[in-house]
Amino acid sequence: MSAQAAIAEKTTVINGLNVQQALDTIAALKADKSLAQFRFRAKNRWISGGENRSTIKGFYGAGAEDTSRTKPFEFTNGEPPVLLGDNEGANPVEFLLHALAGCVTTTFVLHAMARGIVIRELSTELEGDIDLQGLLGLDETVPAGYRQIRIKMHVKADCPDEALNDLLAYTQGHSPVCNTVCRPVPVVIERA
Amino acid sequence: MSAQAAIAEKTTVINGLNVQQALDTIAALKADKSLAQFRFRAKNRWISGGENRSTIKGFYGAGAEDTSRTKPFEFTNGEPPVLLGDNEGANPVEFLLHALAGCVTTTFVLHAMARGIVIRELSTELEGDIDLQGLLGLDETVPAGYRQIRIKMHVKADCPDEALNDLLAYTQGHSPVCNTVCRPVPVVIERA
Numbered sequence: 493m494s495a496q497a498a499i500a501e502k503t504t505v506i507n508g509l510n511v512q513q514a515l516d517t518i519a520a521l522k523a524d525k526s527l528a529q530f531r532f533r534a535k536n537r538w539i540s541g542g543e544n545r546s547t548i549k550g551f552y553g554a555g556a557e558d559t560s561r562t563k564p565f566e567f568t569n570g571e572p573p574v575l576l577g578d579n580e581g582a583n584p585v586e587f588l589l590h591a592l593a594g595c596v597t598t599t600f601v602l603h604a605m606a607r608g609i610v611i612r613e614l615s616t617e618l619e620g621d622i623d624l625q626g627l628l629g630l631d632e633t634v635p636a637g638y639r640q641i642r643i644k645m646h647v648k649a650d651c652p653d654e655a656l657n658d659l660l661a662y663t664q665g666h667s668p669v670c671n672t673v674c675r676p677v678p679v680v681i682e683r684a
Numbered sequence: 685m686s687a688q689a690a691i692a693e694k695t696t697v698i699n700g701l702n703v704q705q706a707l708d709t710i711a712a713l714k715a716d717k718s719l720a721q722f723r724f725r726a727k728n729r730w731i732s733g734g735e736n737r738s739t740i741k742g743f744y745g746a747g748a749e750d751t752s753r754t755k756p757f758e759f760t761n762g763e764p765p766v767l768l769g770d771n772e773g774a775n776p777v778e779f780l781l782h783a784l785a786g787c788v789t790t791t792f793v794l795h796a797m798a799r800g801i802v803i804r805e806l807s808t809e810l811e812g813d814i815d816l817q818g819l820l821g822l823d824e825t826v827p828a829g830y831r832q833i834r835i836k837m838h839v840k841a842d843c844p845d846e847a848l849n850d851l852l853a854y855t856q857g858h859s860p861v862c863n864t865v866c867r868p869v870p871v872v873i874e875r876a
Binding site: 507508509510513514517518521522525528529530531532533534535536537538539540541542543544546548551553554558560561565567569571572573574575576579581582583584585586587588589590591592593594595596597598599601602603611613614615616617618619620621622623624625626627628629630635636637638639640641642643644645646647656657660662663664665666667668669670671672673674675676677678679680681682683684 | 699700701702705706709710713714717720721722723724725726727728729730731732733734735736738740743745746750752753757759761763764765766767768771773774775776777778779780781782783784785786787788789790791793794795803805806807808809810811812813814815816817818819820821822827828829830831832833834835836837838839848849852854855856857858859860861862863864865866867868869870871872873874875876
């Protein structure tokens with residue numbers, strides 16, 4: 493069932509997403525590309541050692557400053573004892589996996605909706621390898637970041653396997669976090 | 685003051701980090717490089733629409749499976765109304781900024797300790813630009829991910845400006861999340 497067919501059948505929600513709102517959004521972005529420009533933000537404050545805390549609230553997008561959040565989200569980075577911390581929170585490279593898992597999932601579910609695919613269940617398991625010699629500067633030939641990240645996706649949906657494989661390949665190319673990890677993205681750091 | 689000098693002066697903690705433990709860790713990794721191999725993990729479960737939840741608990745590192753966490757960390761991805769959600773949580777590209785902020789901060793503080801630099805205050809502001817035409821597949825020449833991420837760092841420390849600038853440049857090259865974003869990192873996605 494295509495999204496258009498869904499509307500014709502008065503199905504307004506697929507995979508928890510409002511089909512009409514999605515179509516309206518896409519039509520608006522096609523008519524005015526400037527509406528597709530988003531700027532996301534975070535503020536972070538160091539506490540001690542490997543503990544620091546971010547607040548996330550406003551962002552710019554769809555041609556306006558978003559005001560839908562009445563209070564900020566707060567997240568604490570920490571480190572486990574083996575990395576000199578006290579498990580004050582998950583650590584930054586683990587939060588990166590959370591971001592990646594969420595983005596691949598949402599991109600998959602969104603484009604499933606666009607294709608009229610109803611998802612019943614979806615879960616992922618991620619793992620990534622890091623050689624700490626990079627962070628510590630013990631070997632300058634070792635990259636500081638992940639060497640590779642693997643995602644195993646469990647999905648049940650009302651469509652043939654081939655359609656799911658096709659959707660997964662499309663998702664990999666269109667997930668913002670996955671693309672940020674796979675592609676070299678410039679990070680500019682300056683002192684205020 | 686170098687870390688070695690700190691120990692000679694019986695200073696055991698710099699920037700909230702135990703100097704002796706850090707030196708012991710580095711000595712152990714130098715003696716056996718296999719101890720530097722870490723594998724981090726996350727599990728994620730889709731809830732509905734743009735809402736999904738990760739649990740993060742165990743990881744492998746320093747030659748063993750870590751057992752320091754008695755219960756998992758849980759984080760919820762969501763989307764704001766303009767992106768078809770209900771602000772169930774920060775969204776994945778915002779969590780990526782949180783991960784990046786935390787990693788740059790911890791890397792800075794760690795290498796400050798190694799150089800004997802005492803940090804008084806440290807905070808960052810991040811912003812990143814995304815063109816949603818990429819995610820939506822409206823223009824295949826537009827990358828789905830961040831075009832650029834900017835970090836403004838506010839830091840007060842007991843050292844000359846030049847030493848902080850030098851430390852910041854070193855941090856950019858040695859932060860695992862920053863390196864994962866700046867460098868193309870392979871993401872392998874497979875269905876279970």
